[in-house]
Amino acid sequence: MKRPTIGDVARLAGVSTATVSRTLHSPEVVSETARNAVLEAVRYTGYTQNAAAQNLRQRRAKAVLVLVPDIGNTFFSEILAGIERVASAAGLTILIGDTANDVRREEDFLRYLRNGRADGVLLLNGRLPPSVIATLDEGAGRPPMVTISEALDRQVVPHVGIDNVAAAELAVRHLLDLGHRRIAHLCGPADNILTRQRLAGYRRAMAAAGIPAGRESLLAGDFTAESGGRAALELLALPERPSAIFCSNDEMAMGLISVLHGRGMAVPCDLSVVGFDDIVFAKTYIPALTTIHQPRSDLGERAMHSLLALLDGTLEQQQAPALLEARLVVRESTAACRAPR
Amino acid sequence: MKRPTIGDVARLAGVSTATVSRTLHSPEVVSETARNAVLEAVRYTGYTQNAAAQNLRQRRAKAVLVLVPDIGNTFFSEILAGIERVASAAGLTILIGDTANDVRREEDFLRYLRNGRADGVLLLNGRLPPSVIATLDEGAGRPPMVTISEALDRQVVPHVGIDNVAAAELAVRHLLDLGHRRIAHLCGPADNILTRQRLAGYRRAMAAAGIPAGRESLLAGDFTAESGGRAALELLALPERPSAIFCSNDEMAMGLISVLHGRGMAVPCDLSVVGFDDIVFAKTYIPALTTIHQPRSDLGERAMHSLLALLDGTLEQQQAPALLEARLVVRESTAACRAPR
DNA sequence: TTGTATGCGTTATCAG
DNA sequence: CTGATAACGCATACAA
Numbered sequence: 001m002k003r004p005t006i007g008d009v010a011r012l013a014g015v016s017t018a019t020v021s022r023t024l025h026s027p028e029v030v031s032e033t034a035r036n037a038v039l040e041a042v043r044y045t046g047y048t049q050n051a052a053a054q055n056l057r058q059r060r061a062k063a064v065l066v067l068v069p070d071i072g073n074t075f076f077s078e079i080l081a082g083i084e085r086v087a088s089a090a091g092l093t094i095l096i097g098d099t100a101n102d103v104r105r106e107e108d109f110l111r112y113l114r115n116g117r118a119d120g121v122l123l124l125n126g127r128l129p130p131s132v133i134a135t136l137d138e139g140a141g142r143p144p145m146v147t148i149s150e151a152l153d154r155q156v157v158p159h160v161g162i163d164n165v166a167a168a169e170l171a172v173r174h175l176l177d178l179g180h181r182r183i184a185h186l187c188g189p190a191d192n193i194l195t196r197q198r199l200a201g202y203r204r205a206m207a208a209a210g211i212p213a214g215r216e217s218l219l220a221g222d223f224t225a226e227s228g229g230r231a232a233l234e235l236l237a238l239p240e241r242p243s244a245i246f247c248s249n250d251e252m253a254m255g256l257i258s259v260l261h262g263r264g265m266a267v268p269c270d271l272s273v274v275g276f277d278d279i280v281f282a283k284t285y286i287p288a289l290t291t292i293h294q295p296r297s298d299l300g301e302r303a304m305h306s307l308l309a310l311l312d313g314t315l316e317q318q319q320a321p322a323l324l325e326a327r328l329v330v331r332e333s334t335a336a337c338r339a340p341r
Numbered sequence: 342m343k344r345p346t347i348g349d350v351a352r353l354a355g356v357s358t359a360t361v362s363r364t365l366h367s368p369e370v371v372s373e374t375a376r377n378a379v380l381e382a383v384r385y386t387g388y389t390q391n392a393a394a395q396n397l398r399q400r401r402a403k404a405v406l407v408l409v410p411d412i413g414n415t416f417f418s419e420i421l422a423g424i425e426r427v428a429s430a431a432g433l434t435i436l437i438g439d440t441a442n443d444v445r446r447e448e449d450f451l452r453y454l455r456n457g458r459a460d461g462v463l464l465l466n467g468r469l470p471p472s473v474i475a476t477l478d479e480g481a482g483r484p485p486m487v488t489i490s491e492a493l494d495r496q497v498v499p500h501v502g503i504d505n506v507a508a509a510e511l512a513v514r515h516l517l518d519l520g521h522r523r524i525a526h527l528c529g530p531a532d533n534i535l536t537r538q539r540l541a542g543y544r545r546a547m548a549a550a551g552i553p554a555g556r557e558s559l560l561a562g563d564f565t566a567e568s569g570g571r572a573a574l575e576l577l578a579l580p581e582r583p584s585a586i587f588c589s590n591d592e593m594a595m596g597l598i599s600v601l602h603g604r605g606m607a608v609p610c611d612l613s614v615v616g617f618d619d620i621v622f623a624k625t626y627i628p629a630l631t632t633i634h635q636p637r638s639d640l641g642e643r644a645m646h647s648l649l650a651l652l653d654g655t656l657e658q659q660q661a662p663a664l665l666e667a668r669l670v671v672r673e674s675t676a677a678c679r680a681p682r
Numbered sequence: 683t684t685g686t687a688t689g690c691g692t693t694a695t696c697a698g
Numbered sequence: 699c700t701g702a703t704a705a706c707g708c709a710t711a712c713a714a
Contacts, residue, residue: 018701031700
C-alpha cells in the first residue's frame with residue numbers, strides 16, 4: 001500500500017540502509033553478494049528513492065529553472081528542447097517559467113531558487129530581475145545563471161547566443177546584393193537588446209554601402225505579428241516606398257506580409273522581405289520567408305552545459321559570451337520576380 | 342552566508358519553531374504579538390521555507406507533471422498557459438514533460454510520480470503509458486490524473502476536451518453549405534483518437550448530405566505540415582479533384598496549401614480548405630485559414646481544476662468527460678472566389 | 683495560545 | 699566492506 005522506503009529494502013535484503021544507499025550510488029564499493037541482494041530487493045519492492053528526502057539531505061534540488069517570455073513561441077521551445085536534452089542526460093529536472101514578459105512573474109518564479117526547488121537558472125528573457133541584481137556583488141550567494149539569446153547590457157553573467165549585429169548585416173547585405181537601395185527596417189520593442197543589436201547591424205550594412213538610412217527608413221514594432229500588420233499600414237502610407245524591408249523577427253515579417261497582401265501588395269514582387277529567427281512556419285509561409293536561421297537546439301544545449309559547469313564550480317561566473325553561428329536562409333520572399341502574380 | 346532556517350527565525354523572534362511554522366501556515370491561531378515578532382524576524386532574515394523539507398514532512402510535492410507531445414506546438418502551449426494559471430494560483434508548480442510522442446520518454450517522466458516529485462499528472466498525449474495502466478485497477482496507489490484534448494479509448498480517467506465529432510461535422514457542413522459536393526478529408530495519424538473522431542464527423546456530415554464519401558476521398562497525413570505537403574501532391578494526381586478539403590489540423594492544411602501554391606493551384610479559388618485547431622498562425626496565413634477554434638486556455642484551466650479536485654479527494658476518478666465548446670471560424674480559405682488572383 | 687518532541691526518507695561520517 | 703547514527707529543515711501530535 002505505502003510506498004517502499006530504503007528501510008524496507010534493507011530489511012528484505014538483510015543489510016543496513018547504508019548499504020542500500022551505497023549500492024544505488026556507488027555499486028562498486030559494495031560486495032557483489034550484498035549488491036545482488038539489494039538489487040533483488042529493489043526489484044521486488046519496486047523501490048524508488050524519495051526525491052524530497054534526497055534533496056533535503058543533499059541540499060540540492062537537481063533541478064534548474066528556465067525563465068522564458070513565451071513558451072508558445074517556437075523560437076523558445078526549440079531552445080528548451082536543447083536544454084532539456086542535456087539536463088536530463090545530467091539527471092536534472094527543468095522547471096519552465098513562462099514569464100509572459102512580466103517582471104512580477106519573473107520574481108515569482110525566482111522563489112524556486114530561494115526555497116531550494118532549483119539550483120540554478122537559465123534566462124531567456126533578456127533581463128535580470130531586481131532580486132537577482134541585488135545578489136550580483138555577492139559572488140557566493142549568487143545563484144548560478146546563464147543567459148541565452150538575449151544578452152544583458154552589462155556582461156556580468158555567462159551568455160550563449162549569436163552575433164546579432166553580424167547576422168543583421170548579413171540579412172541587409174543580401175538585399176543590397178539583390179540591387180535594393182531603399183531598404184526599410186522594422187524594429188522590435190525599443191528597450192530590447194536584440195532590437196538594438198539588429199538595428200546596429202542594419203545601420204552598419206547600409207553605411208558600408210554608402211546609403212543613408214535615417215529615422216525615416218525605420219518602422220516601429222514589438223516582435224508580434226500584429227505590430228507587423230500595423231507597420232504594413234505605415235509603410236503603405238509612406239511617400240517613397242522602400243523596395244525591400246528587413247524585419248527584426250519572423251512574426252512581424254509575416255504580419256506585415258499578410259496585411260500587405262490584403263491591400264493588394266505582393267511579396268516579393270512589390271516588396272522583398274527578410275525576417276529573423278527562421279521559426280518553424282517560415283518555410284511553410286506563402287511566400288516562404290527569407291530569414292536568418294539561429295541554431296536553436298545548440299543554443300540550448302550549450303547554455304545548459306555552461307550552467308552545469310557553473311554548478312560544479314568548473315566554470316567562472318565572469319566569462320566571454322559564447323557566440324554560435326547564424327546563417328542566412330534564402331527563400332521566396334526575396335526571390336527575383338518574373339511575372340506579377 | 343548560509344540560508345536561514347526556521348530555527349534562526351524562531352531564535353530571533355524569541356519563540357519556538359512551532360510558532361514560526363504556525364505563523365506562516367495559519368496566522369490566525371497565533372497571538373498578534375507573536376505573529377508580529379515572527380513576521381519581523383522573517384523579513385529581517387529573508388527566510389524562505391525549504392521546499393524539500395516541507396515536501397518530505399508533508400509527503401507531497403506541491404507539483405504536477407504535465408505530459409505533452411510537443412511544447413513547441415502553440416496548440417499545446419496555450420493549454421499549458423491555462424494549466425499554469427490555475428496551478429500557480431493553487432500554489433502548485435508544474436513540471437512540463439515534452440515527450441516527443443515517445444513512450445520511453447513518457448515513462449521516463451512518470452518516475453516523477455513515483456519518486457514523489459509530482460503529486461499528479463495531466464496527460465495531453467492521448468495515451469496511457471504502460472506503467473500507469475498497470476496501476477489502474479488499484480484504485481488507491483493510482484496516481485491522480487486527467488486527460489486533456491485527446492481522450493483515451495477506454496474512459497477510465499477524467500477527461501477535458503471538445504466534441505471532436507461534432508466539431509468536424511460543423512466544418513464539413515460549412516463546406517456543404519457553400520455548395521461543395523466533392524469534399525476530401527486529410528486525416529491525421531491512423532492510431533490517433535482525434536483522427537478517428539474527426540473522420541467520424543466528416544463521414545457523418547457527408548452521409549447526412551447524402552454524398553458518398555469512401556476511401557477515395559481520404560488522404561493520409563500525420564498532423565505535420567510536411568505530410569500536408571505530400572497530401573497536396575496526391576491530391577493533384579487525383580483523377581477527379583475535389584473542390585474542397587477538410588484537414589484534420591491546421592499544420593497539415595498549411596503544408597497542403599503551401600505546396601499547392603507552389604504548383605500553381607490557388608486557395609480558395611481552386612480549392613477551399615478548412616483546418617482544425619485555429620493555431621496562432623491560422624489568421625496570419627495567406628490565405629487566412631477557416632478552421633475550428635478550440636478554447637485552449639479553458640481546456641487547461643478546467644483540467645487543472647479537475648486535477649486539484651482529484652488531489653483533495655473531492656472528485657471521483659470515474660467521471661463523465663467535460664466537453665467544452667468549439668466553434669467554426671470562417672476566414673479567407675473558404676471564401677467565395679471573385680476573380681482568380 | 684504556546685512549546686516539546688518526534689519523524690518524514692536519505693546520505694555521510696565514523697567506527698569497526 | 700559494512701552498520702549505527704546523526705543530521706538535513708520542517709510540520710504536527712501532544713502536552714502544558
